[in-house]
Structures are given as C-alpha cells and as structure tokens.
Amino acid sequence: MAAACESLGRQVNIMEVCGTHTVSIFRNGIRSVLPPNLKLLSGPGCPVCVTDQGYIDTVLQLADREDCLIATYGDMIRVPGNDRSLETKQAKPNVKVVLSSEDALQLARDHPDKTVIFVAVGFETTAPATAVVVKEAAAESVDNFCILSGHKLVVPAMRALLSSKNNNIDAFLCPGHVSVIIGYGAFSEITRDFRRPCVVAGFEAVQIIEGLCEICRQLSTGEPALKSMYPAVVTEKGNIAAQKMIDECFEPVDGDWRGLGTIEKSTLKLREEYDRFDAFKRFHIRQSPSKERHGCRCGDVLCGLIDPPECKLFGQICTPREPVGPCMVSSEGACAAWFKYGQEKIRT
Amino acid sequence: MCLAVPARIVELEGDRAVVDALGNRWKAKTTLLPEVKLGDLVLIHAGFAISLVDEEEAKKTWQLIAEISEFDDTPNKLSG
Numbered sequence: 001m002a003a004a005c006e007s008l009g010r011q012v013n014i015m016e017v018c019g020t021h022t023v024s025i026f027r028n029g030i031r032s033v034l035p036p037n038l039k040l041l042s043g044p045g046c047p048v049c050v051t052d053q054g055y056i057d058t059v060l061q062l063a064d065r066e067d068c069l070i071a072t073y074g075d076m077i078r079v080p081g082n083d084r085s086l087e088t089k090q091a092k093p094n095v096k097v098v099l100s101s102e103d104a105l106q107l108a109r110d111h112p113d114k115t116v117i118f119v120a121v122g123f124e125t126t127a128p129a130t131a132v133v134v135k136e137a138a139a140e141s142v143d144n145f146c147i148l149s150g151h152k153l154v155v156p157a158m159r160a161l162l163s164s165k166n167n168n169i170d171a172f173l174c175p176g177h178v179s180v181i182i183g184y185g186a187f188s189e190i191t192r193d194f195r196r197p198c199v200v201a202g203f204e205a206v207q208i209i210e211g212l213c214e215i216c217r218q219l220s221t222g223e224p225a226l227k228s229m230y231p232a233v234v235t236e237k238g239n240i241a242a243q244k245m246i247d248e249c250f251e252p253v254d255g256d257w258r259g260l261g262t263i264e265k266s267t268l269k270l271r272e273e274y275d276r277f278d279a280f281k282r283f284h285i286r287q288s289p290s291k292e293r294h295g296c297r298c299g300d301v302l303c304g305l306i307d308p309p310e311c312k313l314f315g316q317i318c319t320p321r322e323p324v325g326p327c328m329v330s331s332e333g334a335c336a337a338w339f340k341y342g343q344e345k346i347r348t
Numbered sequence: 349m350c351l352a353v354p355a356r357i358v359e360l361e362g363d364r365a366v367v368d369a370l371g372n373r374w375k376a377k378t379t380l381l382p383e384v385k386l387g388d389l390v391l392i393h394a395g396f397a398i399s400l401v402d403e404e405e406a407k408k409t410w411q412l413i414a415e416i417s418e419f420d421d422t423p424n425k426l427s428g
Contacts, residue, residue, distance in 0.1 A: 020351055024412060073394070100395020102377060122394070125352070129396045132379045177352045180391065180399045204408045232405040233391065239398055242380040332351075 018175035019046035019332025028205035041304030042334035071104035108145035131249035156266035183238025259299025298325035354406035
C-alpha cells in the first residue's frame with residue numbers, strides 16, 4: 001500500500017460510505033498505519049446523519065399529535081430538530097423506540113385507537129424490513145399503521161458526490177451490509193461512469209486494510225475496478241428476495257439529503273397501491289425546505305470536504321452529550337467517532 | 349443502524365424465527381431469506397435475516413460487536 005501511494009505522488013482520498021466502517025477504522029486505529037498521503041473520508045454512510053432536517057422537523061411535528069404514536073429506531077431519538085429532539089418528546093408516552101419494523105406494526109395492532117407512524121429511515125439494508133411490514137399491514141388491514149419513508153439509496157448519493165465540482169474522492173470503500181442486499185454489482189456503474197475503484201470490504205481491521213490495499217493497487221496501476229473482498233457475505237447479485245420486496249412497495253423519487261441537497265431518484269416513496277400507509281399522504285404533509293442548524297457543518301463532513309474537528313462547533317458546543325448535528329448523535333456518525341477517538345494512534 | 353449481527357436460527361416456524369448470538373436470544377423474521385433452515389447462521393439486521401454467513405465470519409463480527417459494546421459502555425457513552 002505504501003509503495004502504491006508513494007508512486008502516485010499526491011494525496012489520495014478514499015471515502016467509506018458505511019457507519020460501521022467509520023467506527024471500526026477509528027476503533028482499530030487504522031489511520032495510524034496508513035501512508036502519510038492516504039486520507040480516509042467518512043461519507044454519507046450513517047442513515048441518521050444523511051436524513052435531512054426537513055424530515056426530522058416533520059417527525060417532531062407529528063410527535064405533537066395526541067392521536068398518534070411515533071415508532072422509531074433508537075438512533076433517531078436524539079437528533080435535534082429546530083428546538084428539540086424526539087428524546088425530549090420521549091417524556092411523552094407517544095414516542096416509542098422499536099428494534100424492528102415488526103415491533104412498529106405490533107404497536108399498531110396493540111393500539112387500535114392510535115395511528116402508529118413508523119419513522120422509516122435507513123438505506124437498502126433497512127428498506128426491505130419496512131416493505132415487509134407494509135405488505136403485512138395491507139394483508140391484515142392494519143389501517144392505523146403508516147410509515148414516513150425517508151429510506152435512501154446509496155448509489156445515487158455516490159454519483160452525486162462524484163458529480164459535484166468540489167469532489168476530491170479517488171475511490172470508495174463500499175458499504176458491507178448495504179451490499180449484502182444490493183450486491184456488489186450495483187456499484188459497477190460508479191466504476192464504469194466515473195472510473196473510480198469500488199471495493200467492498202468486511203468490518204474487521206484486516207479486512208478494511210485489505211480493501212484499502214486493493215484500492216491503492218488499482219489507483220497506482222490506473223485500472224479502477226469493482227471488487228468484493230467480503231465474499232463470505234456479499235455476492236454480486238445480492239439478496240434478490242429483499243430487492244424484490246423493495247421494488248414491490250417502493251419507487252425511487254428525488255429526495256433531500258443532508259449536505260448533498262436534492263438527489264435524483266435517491267429516496268424511496270411508497271407505491272400508489274400502498275398510499276393508505278403513506279404518512280405523507282395521510283397527514284397531507286408538505287415537507288418544509290431543509291434548513292440546517294446554524295453553524296453545523298455536518299453536510300460538509302458528509303461530503304468529505306472537512307474533517308469533523310474543522311467545524312467550529314466540534315467538541316465545544318457540539319458533543320455526544322449535547323449534539324448539535326446528527327453526525328455527533330449517532331454512534332456511527334463521523335463526528336461522534338472523531339470525538340471519542342480523536343487522533344488516537346494506538347489501539348486501546 | 350447499519351449494524352447487522354450474526355446469529356444462529358434455533359427455532360423456526362414459517363418466517364418467524366428465534367435466533368441466538370453469544371447466548372442472547374431474540375425473535376427475528378426470515379421473510380427476506382426464504383431458503384433458510386433451522387441451525388443456519390444468518391446476519392440479522394433490524395429484526396430480519398438478510399444473508400447467510402459462515403462460522404468464521406460470524407466469529408469475527410461477534411468480536412467487533414463486543415469491542416463496540418465496550419466503546420458504548422465507556423463514560424462518554426453516546427447513547428445517553
């Protein structure tokens with residue numbers, strides 16, 4: 001890897017697009033063993049972090065309704081809205097943390113007098129689980145259940161990053177678990193259209209380093225390619241049943257991302273036949289334009305333009321206990337990982 | 349949220365399973381992995397089995413999860 005990087009004679013930027021990779025890279029002190037001209041960027045890989053502020057504020061508004069229960073994954077409850085988070089709402093009994101979409105549907109069965117709104121966020125890994133319960137709700141006519149879909153697709157975000165004029169990304173360390181669903185073949189368009197190496201890696205330190213070595217080798221030979229270094233789990237075609245489930249329930253539409261703006265066909269919306277489970281339609285929600293919190297640079301962090309410590313709020317005003325932006329909230333977020341591990345060189 | 353946990357299927361009825369990882373047991377669904385059998389090791393994400401996984405890979409991930417749990421249990425605990 002060192003020889004490959006040295007032969008390039010310039011800074012090399014590799015972006016990981018998976019929160020678990022971000023944490024593992026810090027946890028294992030991987031940055032400390034990299035060649036000096038190799039920089040790792042933490043991209044839009046944490047579902048909580050990429051969810052735009054307009055969506056968060058919509059959830060908070062719905063949480064004010066007495067006739068509703070909000071069912072959310074635990075990661076989302078501390079994300080600050082304009083003046084509060086769901087956690088401050090949690091004192092109220094109408095915000096429920098669930099571990100799966102099934103739990104959210106069960107909540108609806110158990111509370112027929114309330115409308116249960118499932119805060120459906122996450123990438124292709126999580127979207128099939130939402131699709132399954134929407135179908136179940138339709139089959140059983142659980143009419144007091146609905147979802148607020150903020151599900152996002154990874155490949156359109158990677159395309160948007162590479163299409164931006166500020167982009168400084170030489171290659172992607174592709175997400176492991178998203179690839180389980182979509183298959184590593186889904187990244188072939190990035191290699192083809194943008195000539196960037198795309199390598200899928202596991203989460204262990206050695207696997208990540210192997211992935212980075214492969215990327216550096218490709219960059220030095222000038223032959224960007226698509227490769228899975230995680231064959232025990234990720235196949236070329238992915239999980240077909242899960243893809244089919246997503247496709248039957250959802251269609252890709254233009255959607256807002258934190259930091260990346262609106263990206264064409266990047267967000268999953270329920271198909272028309274499932275309209276009655278669409279919280280946007282049920283509550284006539286017109287999502288307000290995304291407005292990030294003052295001074296917060298999570299968007300620049302997600303695009304790989306700055307490292308978290310370059311944000312003025314980092315570590316001072318914005319900490320894991322009092323987060324301002326979502327990248328500090330989620331334990332998979334780049335800011336939280338930087339705060340916890342800083343520039344630690346040695347594995348503890 | 350994108351974390352997936354390897355676990356073994358110890359009970360299976362239709363698409364409803366009970367899975368076990370390091371002695372922890374919980375309910376999961378196998379709707380997205382219809383070919384799965386009792387005793388298989390699978391990756392569980394948000395309550396659903398999403399992929400088969402081999403023994404060696406499962407052990408690696410369990411190790412990583414144990415380390416992340418330590419991370420979350422420190423005084424700077426991120427989840428509050």
